[in-house]
Amino acid sequence: MEFDMLKAQWQAYDQKLTESLRLNRRLLRDKLVAKVDSALQRHERGLWLELGFDVVLLLLLGSFISDTWGEWRFVLPALVWHIFIIISMVVTIRELVTLREIDYNGPVATLQKRVEQVRLLHAWVNKWTWTLLPVLWVPILIIGMRWLLGLDAYAVLGTPTLLANLAFGLVLIPVIVVASRTLAGRGEQWPWVQSIIDDVNGEHVVAAARFLREVRDFEEER
Numbered sequence: 001m002e003f004d005m006l007k008a009q010w011q012a013y014d015q016k017l018t019e020s021l022r023l024n025r026r027l028l029r030d031k032l033v034a035k036v037d038s039a040l041q042r043h044e045r046g047l048w049l050e051l052g053f054d055v056v057l058l059l060l061l062g063s064f065i066s067d068t069w070g071e072w073r074f075v076l077p078a079l080v081w082h083i084f085i086i087i088s089m090v091v092t093i094r095e096l097v098t099l100r101e102i103d104y105n106g107p108v109a110t111l112q113k114r115v116e117q118v119r120l121l122h123a124w125v126n127k128w129t130w131t132l133l134p135v136l137w138v139p140i141l142i143i144g145m146r147w148l149l150g151l152d153a154y155a156v157l158g159t160p161t162l163l164a165n166l167a168f169g170l171v172l173i174p175v176i177v178v179a180s181r182t183l184a185g186r187g188e189q190w191p192w193v194q195s196i197i198d199d200v201n202g203e204h205v206v207a208a209a210r211f212l213r214e215v216r217d218f219e220e221e222r
Contacts, residue, residue, distance in 0.1 A: 047095055
């Protein structure tokens with residue numbers, strides 16, 4: 001009889017210990033997931049700021065196009081930037097939608113997949129922005145001189161100069177693509193390269209992915 005009582009008490013203690021360990025694991029997982037949530041919230045706030053900035057640029061460019069309509073040497077550069085900003089906005093909105101679809105109580109694998117989708121979208125926008133910048137700055141110059149200074153860049157700088165800069169920018173695009181692919185595999189060797197890669201991917205998204213790896217490693221130890 002005494003043995004049965006001791007056995008029952010031991011089973012009760014064992015059950016309490018199991019529940020306590022389960023609770024501690026749950027609390028630790030929630031703490032790690034909270035870090036993921038915090039990092040993605042910061043990223044989301046940055047996306048809303050980018051989206052607001054793009055909307056303002058879109059309205060200003062629309063006004064510029066309206067004011068210079070018929071002067072195609074000014075309208076066409078503005079349309080190029082108009083289209084580029086619209087594409088950027090579409091991808092930013094897709095990022096925001098993906099962030100809203102994240103279920104922090106779901107499986108870590110599903111959470112990692114969503115964060116990876118956000119990272120790829122953000123990296124896609126940044127990659128093409130930096131890749132096309134050598135070409136896109138020429139339309140910026142034409143628009144800026146006309147809009148802010150009231151000057152005609154074609155007359156002041158000369159059409160050959162603008163075309164030469166445009167051609168130089170086009171030549172730089174494949175150089176940038178090759179350089180980015182070369183450096184992408186050396187992030188672990190060169191910290192400054194990894195810093196650039198993190199900026200392209202979005203530092204808060206990178207942080208969220210790192211925290212998710214901690215959650216995954218923690219659950220695999222169970």
